[in-house]
Amino acid sequence: MKTFRIGLLAIAMLWGSIASWGYDFEVDGIYYNVNSGAEPTVSVTSGDAAYQGHVSIPESVTYEGITYTVTKIGDNAFSYDDITSVDLPSTLVNIGTGAFQYTKITSIIFPEKLNYIGALAFDNCEQLKEVFLLGDEYPALYSYCFERNYFSRKFYVKDKDKCSKTSRWYWYEDAIVQYVTFDNSNEFTYTGQVPEVNYTNNLTFYELNMQTENMQKNAGTHTVNFRARYSNGLEVDIPYTYTINQAPLAVEIHEAEKIYGDPNPSLTYTLTGFVNNEDESVFRKPLQLSVYCFRGSDVGEYPINLNTEDYAENYKVYLYKQGYLRVKKAPITVKVNDQTRLYGDSNPQFTFSFEGLKNDDTTPNLTVDFKVSTTAKATSEVGIYDVTASGGVAKNYEFTEFQGGKLFVTQAPLIIEAQSSTRTYGSENAPFKFIYSGFKNNDTATSLTRLPEATTDATAASDAGSYSIVPYGAEAKNYNISYKNGTLTVQKATLLATVGNVSRTYGEKNPDFTVTYSGFVNQEDESEILIRPQFNCKAGQWTDVGSYPIVASGAEATNYTFNYQNGVLTIGKATQEILWEQDLTDIRTGTQVELTATATSGLPIEYELGANDVATVYEANGTYYLDCYGVGEVYIKAKQQGNQNYYSAVRLSKKLVVNDGSSIGAVTGDAPLITVDKRIIKVNGAKAQIQVYDTTGRLVKNVSPAGKLTLIEMAKPGIFIVHTQSMSSKVVLR
Known part of the structure; x- marks a missing residue:
């Protein structure tokens, strides 16, 4: 370990000697190098003499008329120097490699703008126990910035969690201490007063004086800076974000009612929860209540709704108690409308008029029908009958009064029709009958107070044709009688027209046909026949022997039709010779x-x-x-x-x-010579083929010549034609 320290010392001394050659200027005992860039900035560096004791680095320095901003502590600037403390300028952004290694500083304050600390910058600063960071952001660290003897060292920051997550600061997570910890939650409920904030000072060796301005009392999320002043002279702005929630304001909606069809009444309510002696005057707009109920809304109960908009900055309204608008039934009067029906019909569906309907209603829309009463039945006679009503249920109306009506039973229509009939010419009229249309209640003609009669112009002597049957004279209490004529059809009488039977021999012409009549009436005879009948028979003069019908048709008479009975024409065989x-x-x-x-x-x-x-x-x-x-x-x-x-x-x-005649007859040609001997034909001198034909022209023999004389033997006698050499001869064989 001693060897390592001697090596580092030697390197530092060598670096110090090199650095002494590299500064650009010196002001007030501090050496500077000018940084490159558009703006005039400088870095603090080492110089001819080592730094000692307390060093205070200014924010700017002027040299040869140029003012430079101090932004950096250069590499190894204070390395191995006997300094005990240092004031860093607020303009500082960078501390270079080894800048303070092996110094005797005991504490240091990093300004807010510092964003980088180089490798080994505070290596082997064994007396450095306190590092204060003033910025909201934390400088990036290179390797081993505080490598040795850091276990008893503390780093004081505004936000420990944020710092611990910044580049390489996690190496020192256990040594990081937050200046102040706020004890209570950062959420408050609006009281009309500024909220009271409690905190804990984590710099236990120093007394703390916390001051802030512009602390808000209104609802919302706010951020303020607490100015922390420590007894060691350290001052730090600590941000604090807090939320003041709106105070709850309970709304109790009052009950209301109205009659169906009326406009809605005014809706009222009670508010509970104002603080600090405040009232609705703090609202941006009046509290809004609504109900989905209109003039035409049915009877029933409708909830009154609270529009929970943001009425006030510091209050949040909520529905504490629901209110309802109750629609009650409207009173109306019911009148039974007069009705008319025919005798024998069922009573009609009675209708009603109403007094007091609302909303342009034409009917109260019954859910239970009215009960209607009258003494009139289908069998009741023509007259006037009282009709009353009661009961009935409607959703939106209360029936407070009923007024009766009348039922008028009138005569039913009855049609009496003379029944059409038919008779033949010459007959007397039969008694007339009638057809009734419209009887009710199983009534019959016996229900009439007077039966009908009928008349017609037709007599037995009237010509065939159609005659009106005219009914009249019937009477009845319950019926309005009308009449319909019938028709008497006088049909032609039938004459039997019988055609007489006739006969002839094959090849003769047909004789005249006749007809007789039977069936004349009124002492009439054939003079009544206007057109005599025509006859039709398919047999002609040369028609084969047999029997043929004689059909009569076409006769016409004013009062007679004809039924024809056919006659028969019989044709017999003729003789011949x-x-x-x-x-x-x-x-x-x-x-x-x-x-x-x-x-x-x-x-x-x-x-x-x-x-x-x-x-x-x-x-x-x-x-x-x-x-x-x-x-x-x-x-x-x-x-x-x-x-x-x-x-x-x-x-x-x-x-x-x-x-006997000649037995050989030459037909054509000269030679050869043809003769016969019994049934043998002899041909002498034939030079060509010989053909023998019978009298029908059929070839019976075809013989080639056999020298000078050719013999042809025939099987039977007869007359034959022999042909050879363009000549023909007739021969007779016996």
């Missing part, structure tokens, strides 16, 4: 003969030829032919079987006689 004027007794073989028999009906003729070797019958395109190929005689028959419209004709027979 065969006409055949043809001679067949001299026919040659190889001849084809057209058969010419006809029927008077125009129907086709059929022919019948028995088995023979003379001829055959064939049909081509609806025409029949005889193909005569053999000599001989045979009978041929003509027949017509009839159809749905004709009976069968009587058959006719004719004798066919075929004589």
Whole structure:
């Protein structure tokens, strides 16, 4: 440890010798260096001679006509010097490194503006026991500013908590002492007097005199500076912030009432809690009460509300006791309105008039309906009946008087209608009946004091048409009678028109149709018929045999309608005969003969030829032919079987006689030579294909020539056409 101290001393002596060379000027035994910057400021430094005893550093110094502000204690300025105390200027902002190390100062006061203390600035100041800080803010510390022997040292500050949280001051937290501790809470309630503040002096070695000015008595948050003067000469401004809360002012709202529909009364109250003999004159504006109740508000209880605005600087009003505005029912008179109804109806819903309604009300809005009484019932006769009312409950009204009314029962409307009826032309009128509309209480026609009658212009001889039935003459006490005509409809009488049955033969024209009538009245006959009927039958002259209805229609008469009964036209079959004027007794073989028999009906003729070797019958395109190929005689028959419209004709027979003729007939061409031998066709000299056709044109043989003579064998006799080399020949085979 001694070695360390010798080293530090040697360094300090070396630094002192260097510093002695570095000051700019000296005034009153204090050495200064001029600081750089726009403003003239200086730092205190060491000089040719060491500092001793008490050193008082001025706030400013003048040298060569320039006044400098002292703002800094330079590095090692008083290091190792034999000083015992120092006064720092209020302008000081910076204390440099090692500035006071190894000095003998016992206490020091840091001015308010000081904001930085360098490293080792107060290192090894073993006699330094008290450090007083005057500022509201605390200077930043570099390392080891008060490194050694600080356990018995105290740092006195305005706000210990704030200081302890400033840069590196937490190293010395246990040594930090607040000048004054205020004993009571910083909150007060307004009393009209300045509050009394109690405190504790923590500088126990010195007496304290605390003084302040402008201490406030009104409610609010205030800050003042206490001037603390200690017996050691130290003076410190200590800020104190306190709050004076508004004094509570109790409001008791008085009860109030009014009648429904009236304006609200004035609202009153009592205030409790004023101090210092004050009253409502301290209010900025009158106390405000409100109630959510109007002229039209229903009967009931409404709370009176306090508007808790800030009425006074020093008082806070609050609701101590709630008051209510009670709305009471308004008295009114009820009158039953006169009513009218018809006999037999139920009593109407009675209505009422009111005297004393408020707020433009048209009805008291009943919660319980009135009880209405009258002797009139649905069955009560026409007349005047008293109606009374009682009871009833309404939310906002009290019913103090009831006045009765009248019910007028008047005649009910009754419509008597002549019942419409129908009869036929020529009949007498039946007794008239009536339809009643409007009877009440199960009344019937027997309730009338006089029954109705009716009249009409129609008689048995009146033409068909519509006639009014006019009712009249009914009387009744409880009914107002009106009438409605009925209609008598005289309908046309019905004539039965019967069409006569007729018949004819197929192919004849229709005969004339006739009709007979039955059903005339009033000794009338066919002369009453204005338009005769027309007939319609679908059968014409050539309509098939059968039965066909004859339908009559279209007849007209003033007083008659027609019911038609159809007749029947019967068409029977016609007869026919065969006409055949043809001679067949001299026919040659190889001849084809057209058969010419006809029927008077125009129907086709059929022919019948028995088995023979003379001829055959064939049909081509609806025409029949005889193909005569053999000599001989045979009978041929003509027949017509009839159809749905004709009976069968009587058959006719004719004798066919075929004589010998040429067996080969050349049709066209020159060669070759064609001959026949029984059923063999011989073709001599054919040079081309040979075709054989029957008389219908059907190819039956197709043969190639076989040398000079070609033989063609046929299966049956007949007439054939042989064709070869652009020539055709007809041959007859037997």
